[in-house]
Amino acid sequence: MSVPTVIIHRDADMLAKAVAARVITGLVDVQSSRGSASLVLTGGTVGIATLAEIAASPARDAIDWRHLDIWWGDERFLPSGDPERNETGARAALLDQVDLDPARVHVMRGPDSGMTAEESADAYAEKLHRAALPEDHGPAPSFDILLLGMGPDGHVASLFPGMPALYETRPVVAVHGSPKPPPTRISLTLPVIQAAREVWVVAAGAEKASAVRLALSDTGPVQIPAAGARGRQRTLFLLDRAAAAKIPASLGRISSP
Numbered sequence: 001m002s003v004p005t006v007i008i009h010r011d012a013d014m015l016a017k018a019v020a021a022r023v024i025t026g027l028v029d030v031q032s033s034r035g036s037a038s039l040v041l042t043g044g045t046v047g048i049a050t051l052a053e054i055a056a057s058p059a060r061d062a063i064d065w066r067h068l069d070i071w072w073g074d075e076r077f078l079p080s081g082d083p084e085r086n087e088t089g090a091r092a093a094l095l096d097q098v099d100l101d102p103a104r105v106h107v108m109r110g111p112d113s114g115m116t117a118e119e120s121a122d123a124y125a126e127k128l129h130r131a132a133l134p135e136d137h138g139p140a141p142s143f144d145i146l147l148l149g150m151g152p153d154g155h156v157a158s159l160f161p162g163m164p165a166l167y168e169t170r171p172v173v174a175v176h177g178s179p180k181p182p183p184t185r186i187s188l189t190l191p192v193i194q195a196a197r198e199v200w201v202v203a204a205g206a207e208k209a210s211a212v213r214l215a216l217s218d219t220g221p222v223q224i225p226a227a228g229a230r231g232r233q234r235t236l237f238l239l240d241r242a243a244a245a246k247i248p249a250s251l252g253r254i255s256s257p
């Protein structure tokens with residue numbers, strides 16, 4: 001697993017713009033060398049703002065959208081089209097405005113599919129398994145870029161502090177009793193997150209500063225799930241100044257103006 005690099009931007013707005021630029025460049029780089037790329041989306045404030053910034057960028061046309069696989073790190077277990085679904089926010093902010101191959105947009109299904117949360121998690125695990133290549137050496141693809149928002153409690157995807165999902169070895173789980181509504185969710189687990197080539201944690205706001213500090217310390221992921229958010233080749237903590245305010249001075253960081 002890679003050691004995190006911390007990159008700090010002025011405020012939430014600049015953070016979303018900078019992460020958007022980074023996503024575009026990252027995907028273009030991967031597509032130039034391999035033809036297709038994979039991107040794992042997050043819900044949450046900065047996650048969706050980043051997608052809106054990608055949509056607003058003229059550079060978005062540099063991405064070959066037809067050869068991009070879109071996955072989700074987590075989903076709220078709600079019917080298709082529900083405004084609280086991460087998918088709904090992502091479609092409105094970006095996905096409906098670009099020429100994606102619908103077969104490559106891999107949603108986590110909700111209760112309107114007729115599946116229970118467990119069945120939906122298993123169905124997603126099966127999709128991941130089918131998409132995995134021999135060189136991935138695991139039950140899921142090694143995603144090129146996996147975006148994760150982070151809550152003030154340090155949760156990432158739908159992995160909340162102290163919950164059984166943090167001990168899971170299966171790639172995808174149903175989460176019940178989430179402390180943040182809605183209570184039922186589907187989430188990738190830490191082994192799949194940690195198999196991604198690049199994991200980018202994006203967070204803004206003073207209410208996240210303590211969790212950011214712990215996520216970059218020796219604290220374990222059961223206490224602070226974001227402490228387990230590490231990519232195989234690269235881990236970025238992309239923060240605004242407020243979220244970075246409690247990082248110890250001894251920890252290196254890159255700050256933009």
Ligand SMILES: O=C1O[C@H](COP(=O)(O)O)[C@@H](O)[C@H](O)[C@H]1O
Nearest residue numbers: 042043044045046149150151157
């Ligand atoms: O519920 C969720 O919250 C987190 C973080 O959201 P934020 O609004 O505090 O940025 C998000 O990463 C996750 O995907 C989502 O389901």
